[in-house]
Amino acid sequence: MRNYYGAENKVLVAVDCIIFGFDQQEEELKLLLVKRDIPPELGKWSLMGGFMLHDETLDDAAIRVLYDLTGLRNIYMEQLRVFSKVDRDPVARTLSVAYFALINIEDHDKDLIQSYGAKWFSINRKPNLIFDHNLMVEGAIRRLRRRAASNPIGFELLPEKFTMRQLQKLYEAIYSEELDKRNFNKKINSLDVLEKLDEKDKTSSRKGSFLYRFNQEKYLRKMDDGFVFKMK
């Protein structure tokens, strides 16, 4: 059992956010990183983080940290796990709880992130990060892959309206593998959670491609009926 509530084992608890965005030009998954502005490791690349305050939950803290950097609220976030190596932070005993967030890369406040010296990096060309942040990123990518296979979270990374091809490129980036567009369309259509719009996106071809929108209500109704979303 708990021995007693003594103060000597209290520790600092931080949250660190792995922020994913999808770059449609380069068709790559990207990661928002900041240049650390305090010692130790000043000037090195790092995840955006902050300490949990005494009157907030970890989720609150993660939402606050994400908001401070991007100006975005109501974002898909998920707790990854706690990192607790005794010497993970050389200054003080600090636990860190990693959260990963999926944002539409077009939506965030560009001036705000610049004021933090933040930058987007392809997950394939990210710099080395401080402390155990590399581990956190690896874990987040694995989690994202698992989640994207069984939850319609991919849509969080796209604008509201998107083409089949954009969606396909996104899944290709998440899994680092090419997909067959016929099979992909068939799969997506069989899930029956998108609405096909009358509009076309003409920026990518002369013919233009139809836009789709994720229909949350349809999805939730199907879930209630025992539907299982399976992309992979």
Place this chain on the structure above:
Amino acid sequence: MRNYYGAENKVLVAVDCIIFGFDQQEEELKLLLVKRDIPPELGKWSLMGGFMLHDETLDDAAIRVLYDLTGLRNIYMEQLRVFSKVDRDPVARTLSVAYFALINIEDHDKDLIQSYGAKWFSINRKPNLIFDHNLMVEGAIRRLRRRAASNPIGFELLPEKFTMRQLQKLYEAIYSEELDKRNFNKKINSLDVLEKLDEKDKTSSRKGSFLYRFNQEKYLRKMDDGFVFKMK
């Protein structure tokens, strides 16, 4: 970024262990619970827990807590997630990191757990637990189901040698659904990670049923070759 390393936001961090065992007589998944011996909620049922000390990781703390209760080491454990509601513990701001553990129910130190007032409960007939421990248990059961579907962790809950029927009953208990023995055998055999022994277990029938043993090396070799364990 982190503002600064101030002491005012330090908190206590506990670990709570969801300890699963498989009761072969009753063919049920069970949970080891303790009667809380300090206020608040003295005398109520609770998960076994303890505070993380300043010189140990969370994994260390979870291993220590499990060892103190059961006398077992080298047990499969996995971090579930952190619970951080501000008022989850009425005495002090405390985070708790839930861990789940799988043990062979025959192996633990019965006197030791009795000295803690601990008892095994079927997951279907567990008492109401203190704080947010009910949530932790629900999360652990979901995680166990997912894990058992894609990792050969079921074996942690059985003795070294077991029959196909025992293994099947275990999976039935984990998923709360009945399985067809022909399909189950076929599935298990196709995975090719068990060794069939020459011995038979004669306690359950006159004919007796063959004993099997999980072959870790075989499993790891297959993993290296890109094998994917899929029970469901």
Place this chain on the structure above:
DNA sequence: TCAAAAGTGTTCACCGTACACCCATGG
């Protein structure tokens, strides 16, 4: 008229599922 991307169907192999009878043994 041509270049560039969009859109669309079929075939086949494999896997999960449903289902029923004989076998070995101890009492």
Place this chain on the structure above:
DNA sequence: CCATGGGTGTACGGTGAACACTTTTGA
């Protein structure tokens, strides 16, 4: 000899994977 659980095979439907040609349109 018989009751009890152990062990085994087949048929079917559904899903994932491979694969190529036609359509639209702006320049």
